[in-house]
Amino acid sequence: MPTSRILLWSGLAALAGGAVLCALGWYGISGERFAERQLPYLASCTVPGAALIVAGAVFVVAGAVLPGPPRERRRPTAPEEDPAPSSDGPLLRVPGGTLAHRPDCPLVADKPEAVAVGGASLAPCPVCEPWPP
Known part of the structure; x- marks a missing residue:
């Protein structure tokens, strides 16, 4: 599998995982009134989710920018050449x-x-x- 496809799909998975973590963190924070009780949701869901979103975006861009695997080039067939001189x-x-x-x-x-x-x-x-x- 070409490297650019691996980067693209892993970036999309990281973006999706980061979005889920951010949504869970937001949901957890929204139910807490005091900042002291919101901090665990920030540390365990929102910050890692944001980091996954950034990493996923970098992977997607890298997968889109990097070229695919090099294609095998065929050498044109040369016309009959004279044999090399002998010793x-x-x-x-x-x-x-x-x-x-x-x-x-x-x-x-x-x-x-x-x-x-x-x-x-x-x-x-x-x-x-x-x-x-």
Whole structure:
């Protein structure tokens, strides 16, 4: 059950309970002539009833303002993508580069100018760590 519904219904229940307590307190006070005899009705019914009315109003407002549960979003289906480059294959380098990369290294994966290392002595890439080849 969403949180906003729980807040809404508990707020309505607190409002109803507070209204009943206030009515009982008023009825009890109305039958007493002296203030000393009215005080127990104030302490046991009217004050807690007023507190429940305030709390219920806060819950109802919070239940109305808070959004419901997040809806699951569907991802649009992407068109067929090319498979990711594989790490199988010869090591690559960019022309004039000093590092040897795996074919799936993000530094050379989409670069058409990347060429095979061949017999060149190059340092290993710190990103893809091609050694041992």
